[in-house]
Amino acid sequence: MRLNKSKIKSLFQNQDIRGLVGNFFYLSILKIISFVFPLITLPYLTRVIGVEKFGAIAFATAVIVIVETVVDWGFNYTATRDAARAREDIDVVSQIFSEVIFSKLTLMAICFFLLFSLLPLFSLSKETELLLLLTFAYIPGHILFPEWLFQAFEQMKYITILNVLSKLIFTVLVFVVIREQSDYMFQPLLVACGYIVSGIIAMFVLVKRYGIYVRFPKFGPIFRRLKNSTNMFISLIVPNLYNNFSVILLRTYCGDGATGIYSGGEKFHGIVDQLTQVLSRAFFPFLARHEEKHSLYVKITGTIAILMSLLMFLGANLFVDIFLTPNFSDSATVIRILALSPIFLFLSNSYGTNYLVLVGKENLIRDIYVVWSLVGFALAWILVPRFSYVGVAFVLLAIRGAIGVSIYLMAKRLMKAKTHS
Template identity: 25%
Template sequence: MENSSKRVLLKNTLFLYILTFSSQVLGLITIPYQTRVLSPEMYGVVGVALSVMTFISLVLDFGIILSVTPKVASHADDIAYISRIYGNVFLLKGVIALACGVVLACVCLSSPYYRQFFVLYALYYIAYVAAAMLPDYLYRGLEQMKVITVRTVAIRAFATACTFVFLHSDADVLALPACLLIGNVAALVICLRYDRRTFGIRPFRPTFSAVKELVGDSLPFFFSRISSTVYSTANPIVLNAFFSGMSVVGFYAASEKFLSVSKSVVSPIADSLYPYMVKNKDFSLVKKVLQVTMPFILLGSGILFIFADQICAFVFGVGYESAGMIVRCLLPAIMVIVPSYIICFPVLVPLGLSAQANFSNFIGLCVQLASLAFLVLTGNLTVYTVCLATSAAEVSVFLYRVIAVARYRKGLLQ
């Protein structure tokens, strides 16, 4: 049984890697084409729209994927319980989607700039709502990531192909959200049918008390994700405000890729460990994962520290050697990303420490914003000190999580 659970864990990790990197690979395929057929102004409009939708998607999720996944994992054999959650989540997300839609429509219609792109935003919004209604939490909790991975990759491949077929100029820009909308709606319909036929799910009529409880359970996770997003995106905004048009902004954007890649690499491991750990509480496996990964992280960090200039020039091109020192300032953050992610929800939640897991991101937000405020007020704001502030925030988050685990170490299997 134990070996079977670990095989399922390995399979889900693999599918999560496919899910994560398919987005990046397919995105890279279309970007050069979009920049050539769209004017820089229209490409900027699409970029802003996608940035807005990325933030809205966090609101639409409302932390549900983190709060409900362990519930499903703990009641994997109780279809009636899962069906009740299924109906409650649909109602809550529907209400949130309606509220967000009203706010977005008011903003678009009240601004001359956004009003001219109202249809573009509307199509993107409906497409993102359809994606948000996909029951990802169900497949993660039941450790059936193959279902959602196959459908999501198929949608992304469809949208990618349609981009080349239908997008030829600025006049065709609505093809981008339209293709995404068609793919997401088709995926939602297919998943609803699949859930009913395969798992036997029949959504119960939601009750006010149950939805209210779901809101209470999800709200801390929602604030945690918002906090993490804010402190991880604060740097480009601050640097652009003080050094707009200067090369250091581009150097930072390039250097930060090392940090984002580190998060992309560890995220599927942490996401697949999360439901597995809720069900099995196999803390010895977490120790083994850390024991295997940490030597590689330390070795890679050492190489990156020594050869940062040369690596930046090789990866980003000639002229980016100056980004090497920026990467070195981000190195402490890069080093703790893997253990920090693995310790967070996969360990803290099974120990009954979800409050500490969520609060840790708020710690990072406070450290990051306080550091940036101090640098601005003292006149010491540079791209290097900003990166050191980021490292301080990530290390603070990591240390808080380690301390939380240490305080409750009696709950770990020795």
């Protein structure tokens, strides 16, 4: 018994293990919060604003998510990796931080100009254009909240606290501000408010707690950072060809009602997907320094993914009955179709971002995403106009499955070659 206590004490004196255990504690809290807060507001929002306005918000969100992906430019992985490996040198980390922030601000300005210059080319109502503008307000708040740097420091504590704060602000304001259907326009602004407040606090913590400072970088370092993150950016942007583009296509051909039905079902998978991403990125800096722990990570996340898939398939009708209105009854079909999605995302995260990226093989991920996203883009044009929200769900599941399996096979091939070398 003494030996066991001694081993346990020695284990928890290890800084890496202590940090990982601490991260899991805060990750557990974040997972609970990520489940609870959306499920508090979802029944209220769907009842007050209805299926069609819910679909309008989903359309605007799909467009702005594409902008968000461009603004991020893959930094959430490449900059996290670089900062995690240099985190003992504040000058180097501050340089990385400055380059990323100024790169994102530049990309945001370009996206804003392009988006609202091109809007007149499309037959959108003034109401939809205004909704897009209000939804864009989320982007500055997203930039202000440098979650990627806290991940590099393995400080899930701050990520959890600030995420709770942003979601709490949004949740409270939803019940205060949105009282009737016409108030749906305020929903994206409320999301932005939560992120902006959390982002300002995050910046303060980085400066005061970690001594991070911002300096205006020269064009050369910014260009190099953009160039070095391009492979990761392509891997992250091309899924929009079948994912968010399918939602835009759905709204174009089938209207806000069908978009609302799809979004109602996809919301539950969005919550699960968010948890999967949080778990993946919590491990990312740890695996960047301890590649040999990858198999343990796979066992943990694989088990969680299987349980989530079963929960989604078996609980589809129950989720709709509890959290949505009768007008969303068809959303249960979307939930069931996407039930295998957590397993496919597990393969993509575990063997893609948390293995291939860490061994410097972003180009392989890029190629896989490009090929299958183009296939998904073609499928969307065929299936969405004909099968409406069911077509969107099938496209999403099929392409996520193809990407996940392809990444898994590629990673296993590299692991095998590395073992025999």
